[in-house]
Amino acid sequence: MSAQAHFGRRLRKGAATTAVAAVAVAALAASQAPGVTTDNRGRQTTGSDSTPSPDNDDTATGNSRYYTDLPPLDSPSPSPTVGTPVSRGEAEAGIPATVLDAYKKAEASLRESKPGCNLPWQLLAAIGKVESGQARGGRVDASGTTYSPILGPVLNGNGFANISDTDNGAYDGDSTHDRAVGPMQFIPSTWEWAGRDGNADGKKDPNNIYDAALAAGHYLCRFDHDMSVQAQMNASILSYNNSTAYLNTVLSWLEYYRKGTHEVPDGTGTLPSHNSDDGSGTLPTPTPPATQAPPSKPAEPSEPGKPGKPKPGDGSSSPTPPTSPPSTTPPPTTPTPTPTQTVDHLEDAGTGKLTAMAGDAFDRKVAVRTETEDGKAVAKVRVRFTIVGDATDATFSGGETVATVVTDKLGTATAPALVAGEKTGDFTVRATVVGRVMSGLDYTATVTARQADTLTRTGDAALTCVPGGEFAEQVEVKATYKGAVADKVAATATLVKSADDATANDKGPYFKDADGKTVRTFTGLTTDADGVLKLPKLYADDTTGTFLLRIDTAGGATLTVELKVAAAAS
Structure with a gap:
C-alpha cells in the first residue's frame, strides 16, 4: 500500500471502539494536558470561564476533519540508536527534517515579531500532526511545498460545516464549496488574511510548510494571546478547530513533543489513520417510526331515551367507512433563518x-x-x-x-x-x-509622513568660530507638532545665502559628508524619540562674517540659526 493510500485510509469503529478512544483521550488529557479539567457533569473544560464558539468559516480549518491518533503512553526517545529496531515511540517522535525546520523557523520569527506570545514550535508540530500527519509524513520538496495539494473534505454540510466557495477554487480547486488546504489545513477565507510568506519566495502558499507554519503561528498569537498562559493557549487552539476533543488531542501531542523529538528524512514520517469523522464523512439520517393504526374503539352503549349509534347491518343506515388514522409524521417546517x-x-x-x-x-x-x-x-x-x-x-x-x-x-x-x-x-x-x-x-x-510645526533650539549659546576652524557647539533643535513631541520627523539642514535666498551658499561654514568632503546641504536627518535633532559638526573656511543655517522639516516647521566666523581677538 502506498504512503498516500495509507494516509487516506479510514478506520471504521463501532460504538465500543469509540468509547474506548474517548476514555483514552480523557486519560491523556488528564495526565498530559495541563489546564484541562472535568466539571461535575463529566464535561471537559479548558481553564477559562467560557469556551469560544466561532462560526465555522471564522476558524482556521472551518472545524474540518482532523486526525485523532494519540501519542504513545511511553516517553519518546530523543535519538534512537542506529541499527536497532525502532519502537512506536521512537517513530512517533520523529519529525520530517523540512517540516521540523519550518516549525522552528516560525517560532524564531514569532519570537521577534510577537515576543509576548511565547509560541513553542512544539505547538505547531502538535497541530501539524493532528491536521495532516506532518504534511503526509514530510512529503515535501526542498522548498517545503507538498508534492500534491493536501485537501480536507468538501464543506458542503454533509457531516461538516456548510461553507460556500470564497476563492473561486483558487486554493482548493472547488468553485462551489470551500475545503481546508495544506499541511496546516487553512480554509481559503481564513488564508486570505492569515497567510504568510515563510520562505521569502514572494508567495503565500497554503501548501508550503514554511508559509503555513508561520501563518499558523500568527493565527494562534493574535489578540495578544500568550501561549505560556494555559487558558489563553487553549482558547487559541479552540479557535483553530472548535472542539474539546481536538483541544485534548493537540495538547497530548504538545506534551509528547516537549519530552523529546528527533529529525527523520523527509517522506519517512509515521502516518495517522484515525479520523475525527469516524471515516463516514456523513451524518446518519434518522428513520421515522412506522405509522401504526390506533386500536379500535368499542361501540358506545346507548343511553336511556337516546337512540344508539347505528351499527353495520342493522338496516338503520349505510355502513360508515372507516377513517384513516392521523399521520404521525409532523408537517415539514421552514427553519427560522439566522x-x-x-x-x-x-x-x-x-x-x-x-x-x-x-x-x-x-x-x-x-x-x-x-x-x-x-x-x-x-x-x-x-x-x-x-x-x-x-x-x-x-x-x-x-x-x-x-x-x-x-x-x-x-x-x-x-x-x-x-x-x-x-x-x-x-x-x-x-x-x-x-x-x-x-x-x-x-x-x-x-x-x-510624520510632521513638525515648530522647531526651537535646545540651547542659547552663541555659535562662533575662527576662520579655518570648527564650531565648538553642535546645533541641537527640538521638534513638536501641536505641542507634542514630533519624533522620527525628516529634516534638512542648509547653509543658505541669505534670509531671502534659500539656495545653498558657496562659502562660509560647511558640513562634511562621510568621505570628508565639503557639503552645505545635509539631507536624511531625523528627529529622535524625544523629537531632538543634533546636527553634525560645522566647520569654517577662511571667509569671515555672519552666516545663516536653515533647518526645514516635513510639515513646514523652519528654524534659521545665525553663525559667526571671526578672527580671534588679539
Missing part, C-alpha cells in the same frame, strides 16, 4: 475620512451596519474587518490586520482603532459579513 442569513447588504455607519500620520492612531474608526433588503438593521451578525494587501504596515490596535466584531442591537459593528505604520500612502480596510457570500465595503485610509 440573523446572518437575513443580511442583504452592508451600509457605512458614519466612518468619515481616515487619515493619520505615520506611527499615530487614526482618530476615526471604520463602522458599518448590517441591513436586510428593506433596510432594517440586523443584530448579532459577525463582521470581519481586514487590512488588505502588503503596501502598508498599518494594523488594528493589538497589532493584527484582521478583526471580527459582532453587530450591536442597532446592527452596527465598529472596528478596533487603526494604527498607522511607517509606510506612507493609501491602503484599504475591507468589511465583510462572516458566513455570507456578498459584496463587502472598502474604505480608503491614508498615512502621511
Whole structure:
C-alpha cells in the first residue's frame, strides 16, 4: 500500500471502539494536558470561564476533519540508536527534517515579531500532526511545498460545516464549496488574511510548510494571546478547530513533543489513520417510526331515551367507512433563518475620512451596519474587518490586520482603532459579513509622513568660530507638532545665502559628508524619540562674517540659526 493510500485510509469503529478512544483521550488529557479539567457533569473544560464558539468559516480549518491518533503512553526517545529496531515511540517522535525546520523557523520569527506570545514550535508540530500527519509524513520538496495539494473534505454540510466557495477554487480547486488546504489545513477565507510568506519566495502558499507554519503561528498569537498562559493557549487552539476533543488531542501531542523529538528524512514520517469523522464523512439520517393504526374503539352503549349509534347491518343506515388514522409524521417546517442569513447588504455607519500620520492612531474608526433588503438593521451578525494587501504596515490596535466584531442591537459593528505604520500612502480596510457570500465595503485610509510645526533650539549659546576652524557647539533643535513631541520627523539642514535666498551658499561654514568632503546641504536627518535633532559638526573656511543655517522639516516647521566666523581677538 502506498504512503498516500495509507494516509487516506479510514478506520471504521463501532460504538465500543469509540468509547474506548474517548476514555483514552480523557486519560491523556488528564495526565498530559495541563489546564484541562472535568466539571461535575463529566464535561471537559479548558481553564477559562467560557469556551469560544466561532462560526465555522471564522476558524482556521472551518472545524474540518482532523486526525485523532494519540501519542504513545511511553516517553519518546530523543535519538534512537542506529541499527536497532525502532519502537512506536521512537517513530512517533520523529519529525520530517523540512517540516521540523519550518516549525522552528516560525517560532524564531514569532519570537521577534510577537515576543509576548511565547509560541513553542512544539505547538505547531502538535497541530501539524493532528491536521495532516506532518504534511503526509514530510512529503515535501526542498522548498517545503507538498508534492500534491493536501485537501480536507468538501464543506458542503454533509457531516461538516456548510461553507460556500470564497476563492473561486483558487486554493482548493472547488468553485462551489470551500475545503481546508495544506499541511496546516487553512480554509481559503481564513488564508486570505492569515497567510504568510515563510520562505521569502514572494508567495503565500497554503501548501508550503514554511508559509503555513508561520501563518499558523500568527493565527494562534493574535489578540495578544500568550501561549505560556494555559487558558489563553487553549482558547487559541479552540479557535483553530472548535472542539474539546481536538483541544485534548493537540495538547497530548504538545506534551509528547516537549519530552523529546528527533529529525527523520523527509517522506519517512509515521502516518495517522484515525479520523475525527469516524471515516463516514456523513451524518446518519434518522428513520421515522412506522405509522401504526390506533386500536379500535368499542361501540358506545346507548343511553336511556337516546337512540344508539347505528351499527353495520342493522338496516338503520349505510355502513360508515372507516377513517384513516392521523399521520404521525409532523408537517415539514421552514427553519427560522439566522440573523446572518437575513443580511442583504452592508451600509457605512458614519466612518468619515481616515487619515493619520505615520506611527499615530487614526482618530476615526471604520463602522458599518448590517441591513436586510428593506433596510432594517440586523443584530448579532459577525463582521470581519481586514487590512488588505502588503503596501502598508498599518494594523488594528493589538497589532493584527484582521478583526471580527459582532453587530450591536442597532446592527452596527465598529472596528478596533487603526494604527498607522511607517509606510506612507493609501491602503484599504475591507468589511465583510462572516458566513455570507456578498459584496463587502472598502474604505480608503491614508498615512502621511510624520510632521513638525515648530522647531526651537535646545540651547542659547552663541555659535562662533575662527576662520579655518570648527564650531565648538553642535546645533541641537527640538521638534513638536501641536505641542507634542514630533519624533522620527525628516529634516534638512542648509547653509543658505541669505534670509531671502534659500539656495545653498558657496562659502562660509560647511558640513562634511562621510568621505570628508565639503557639503552645505545635509539631507536624511531625523528627529529622535524625544523629537531632538543634533546636527553634525560645522566647520569654517577662511571667509569671515555672519552666516545663516536653515533647518526645514516635513510639515513646514523652519528654524534659521545665525553663525559667526571671526578672527580671534588679539
